[in-house]
Amino acid sequence: MIEIPPRMVGLDWGTTSCRAYLLGEGGAVLDRRLDGRGVLALSHSSENRTAAFEQEIEGLCGDWLRRDPGLPLVACGMVGSNQGWAEADYRHLPVDLTERPESLTEVPTSLGSLFIIPGLFKDGKVGSPSEHPDVIRGEETQLLGALPSHAEGTDDDGARSPAVVVLPGTHTKWLRLDGTLVSDFVTTMTGELFGLVMQHSIVARLAEEPSAPDMDAFDRGLDVAFSAAGPLPAPPTDIATSLFSARTLVMAGELEPAAVKDYVSGLMIGAEVERFARCWIGEEDRAGGPITVCANAQLGKRYARALERAGIASALAPEDAVVAGLWRTAVALGLIEKENS
Amino acid sequence: MIEIPPRMVGLDWGTTSCRAYLLGEGGAVLDRRLDGRGVLALSHSSENRTAAFEQEIEGLCGDWLRRDPGLPLVACGMVGSNQGWAEADYRHLPVDLTERPESLTEVPTSLGSLFIIPGLFKDGKVGSPSEHPDVIRGEETQLLGALPSHAEGTDDDGARSPAVVVLPGTHTKWLRLDGTLVSDFVTTMTGELFGLVMQHSIVARLAEEPSAPDMDAFDRGLDVAFSAAGPLPAPPTDIATSLFSARTLVMAGELEPAAVKDYVSGLMIGAEVERFARCWIGEEDRAGGPITVCANAQLGKRYARALERAGIASALAPEDAVVAGLWRTAVALGLIEKENS
Numbered sequence: 001m002i003e004i005p006p007r008m009v010g011l012d013w014g015t016t017s018c019r020a021y022l023l024g025e026g027g028a029v030l031d032r033r034l035d036g037r038g039v040l041a042l043s044h045s046s047e048n049r050t051a052a053f054e055q056e057i058e059g060l061c062g063d064w065l066r067r068d069p070g071l072p073l074v075a076c077g078m079v080g081s082n083q084g085w086a087e088a089d090y091r092h093l094p095v096d097l098t099e100r101p102e103s104l105t106e107v108p109t110s111l112g113s114l115f116i117i118p119g120l121f122k123d124g125k126v127g128s129p130s131e132h133p134d135v136i137r138g139e140e141t142q143l144l145g146a147l148p149s150h151a152e153g154t155d156d157d158g159a160r161s162p163a164v165v166v167l168p169g170t171h172t173k174w175l176r177l178d179g180t181l182v183s184d185f186v187t188t189m190t191g192e193l194f195g196l197v198m199q200h201s202i203v204a205r206l207a208e209e210p211s212a213p214d215m216d217a218f219d220r221g222l223d224v225a226f227s228a229a230g231p232l233p234a235p236p237t238d239i240a241t242s243l244f245s246a247r248t249l250v251m252a253g254e255l256e257p258a259a260v261k262d263y264v265s266g267l268m269i270g271a272e273v274e275r276f277a278r279c280w281i282g283e284e285d286r287a288g289g290p291i292t293v294c295a296n297a298q299l300g301k302r303y304a305r306a307l308e309r310a311g312i313a314s315a316l317a318p319e320d321a322v323v324a325g326l327w328r329t330a331v332a333l334g335l336i337e338k339e340n341s
Numbered sequence: 342m343i344e345i346p347p348r349m350v351g352l353d354w355g356t357t358s359c360r361a362y363l364l365g366e367g368g369a370v371l372d373r374r375l376d377g378r379g380v381l382a383l384s385h386s387s388e389n390r391t392a393a394f395e396q397e398i399e400g401l402c403g404d405w406l407r408r409d410p411g412l413p414l415v416a417c418g419m420v421g422s423n424q425g426w427a428e429a430d431y432r433h434l435p436v437d438l439t440e441r442p443e444s445l446t447e448v449p450t451s452l453g454s455l456f457i458i459p460g461l462f463k464d465g466k467v468g469s470p471s472e473h474p475d476v477i478r479g480e481e482t483q484l485l486g487a488l489p490s491h492a493e494g495t496d497d498d499g500a501r502s503p504a505v506v507v508l509p510g511t512h513t514k515w516l517r518l519d520g521t522l523v524s525d526f527v528t529t530m531t532g533e534l535f536g537l538v539m540q541h542s543i544v545a546r547l548a549e550e551p552s553a554p555d556m557d558a559f560d561r562g563l564d565v566a567f568s569a570a571g572p573l574p575a576p577p578t579d580i581a582t583s584l585f586s587a588r589t590l591v592m593a594g595e596l597e598p599a600a601v602k603d604y605v606s607g608l609m610i611g612a613e614v615e616r617f618a619r620c621w622i623g624e625e626d627r628a629g630g631p632i633t634v635c636a637n638a639q640l641g642k643r644y645a646r647a648l649e650r651a652g653i654a655s656a657l658a659p660e661d662a663v664v665a666g667l668w669r670t671a672v673a674l675g676l677i678e679k680e681n682s
Binding site for chain 2: 015082083124128129132133134135171186187188189190192193196197199200201202205220223224227238239240241242243244245248249251252254268271272275
């Protein structure tokens with residue numbers, strides 16, 4: 001019997017970055033390299049895309065893999081998209097996150113096989129124009145890592161309440177879970193739109209980079225977003241309309257240029273959370289306990305603040321949830337020894 | 342008594358372009374030059390901004406002004422903003438468009454004085470976070486030109502119904518008028534966001550330029566936007582959320598890459614019109630007759646279609662409304678002889 005080493009290399013390989021983790025016993029982080037290039041930068045060299053991805057692995061963690069040949073190499077994220085290295089499958093909803101994925105995409109590399117974790121897919125409802133197909137790549141692993149470990153137990157046969165998890169980012173994902181089963185999710189592009197607005201729009205021209213986050217300006221943005229919560233708001237404060245206030249308030253001397261960024265952050269996160277709270281998060285979801293927010297501390301705080309404004313309690317997941325998710329997936333797949341517990 | 346020539350040069354000088362018109366008797370267009378550079382291109386040379394603007398006039402219509410010295414030169418638009426040539430005043434609401442502006446910004450040039458028409462300003466309501474200050478530059482002139490000429494008459498003392506006018510563009514303006522009196526307006530950045538999304542976002546990466554406008558795709562976008570019109574839409578189809586469908590539908594083979602642009606156009610114009618129809622256009626507005634749409638034929642058609650979906654009749658204003666507006670303003674200011682009528 002071959003002894004499987006309780007170690008692995010996990011890659012969180014997204015659109016704009018690649019983070020590599022050397023993991024040991026129980027998923028402990030032994031080493032990390034956080035400055036790898038993302039799919040966007042690497043896929044531009046479409047001629048030699050494979051070589052570009054392979055070089056990136058080599059540069060990031062070639063030493064780990066050479067020192068310890070045969071170390072399992074597992075990745076999640078946009079690396080498995082059609083713009084990534086190799087297109088990985090999707091698991092179709094409903095999906096139990098703790099179940100071993102049926103298929104895993106294996107990519108041969110000079111450093112051994114790279115396994116890419118499948119994403120999640122939701123079919124669009126036929127005949128309902130507002131229900132379109134939706135996809136997730138990478139967040140399923142982050143989510144698995146954020147699940148409390150007791151949720152994986154099968155001894156709890158009692159009724160489970162749905163729980164809502166939000167993963168803010170470039171493309172924020174709102175998910176509904178029943179225990180470890182993902183029953184629904186929705187993507188919203190607030191983060192990407194925020195980036196476009198603060199980089200390229202007329203609002204950006206008046207803004208100055210703040211020296212520190214200005215949470216008063218953020219709260220002011222929330223005020224505007226939530227003022228539209230009534231049945232007949234006037235004027236309609238969707239983002240396309242409210243964004244212009246970032247310009248006119250500066251022009252009128254009522255907003256500092258250095259406060260624009262956080263004000264716009266409040267407008268946009270506020271609009272998103274207000275809407276999801278009103279239209280998507282039901283009574284049953286609220287009964288399932290606080291909403292879990294999976295994000296870095298700074299962004300997580302903003303969502304928590306907006307959710308509080310909507311009367312919804314939230315709890316922040318550990319920042320390295322994706323690392324725990326990579327480890328748990330590798331264990332479920334039998335790529336590493338199940339730890340004794 | 343000096344005879345004032347019934348001719349003038351009018352400039353529609355906006356953010357991205359400058360259009361010059363040589364106008365004669367009754368506002369007839371004798372000649373036009375449509376390829377001048379806008380404020381954005383000219384203000385970049387901040388050192389010699391004045392010289393850049395002056396050169397642009399010289400190049401566009403120096404021959405007109407030299408052939409006919411003393412010809413009045415009148416401009417409207419962003420040329421009068423703090424990023425333009427000289428900052429022109431605003432008139433504060435309510436404003437009667439046919440009234441002679443109290444102040445006119447006069448800029449000396451080597452070709453004679455340039456007069457810049459003031460914009461419109463709406464104060465933000467203190468204590469109401471969603472009512473922010475708002476501004477207009479240029480559309481006030483377009484609007485004046487779009488008014489039916491009988492609206493200028495003072496012999497009609499009967500009650501007037503409010504009327505709504507929409508001027509779609511980079512920053513779309515929705516205005517409420519009582520006869521020739523502007524009582525309210527709201528800016529919405531749908532056009533600019535559409536440009537950002539189709540130029541820089543992940544949606545743009547999957548899109549192909551259509552060979553001709555695809556109005557079926559546009560209508561499909563409207564379907565999605567209007568499906569959220571109920572009191573509790575699920576999932577919430579604001580633009581940040583619905584935009585992602587342009588990506589997933591292409592991935593699922595349910596939308597052609599060449600249809601993405603018009604689909605997104607439908608999503609975004611639909612979301613705007615649905616919201617304004619629901620939250621801003623009241624019963625009294627609808628009683629005031631069809632909504633006037635001031636835009637080029639292609640864009641105007643899209644707004645008309647979306648308004649129809651909302652059960653609101655609309656009428657397209659003549660495309661050259663801004664030319665009529667420049668003429669009428671010059672007449673009101675006594676810069677040119679009032680035509681005999």
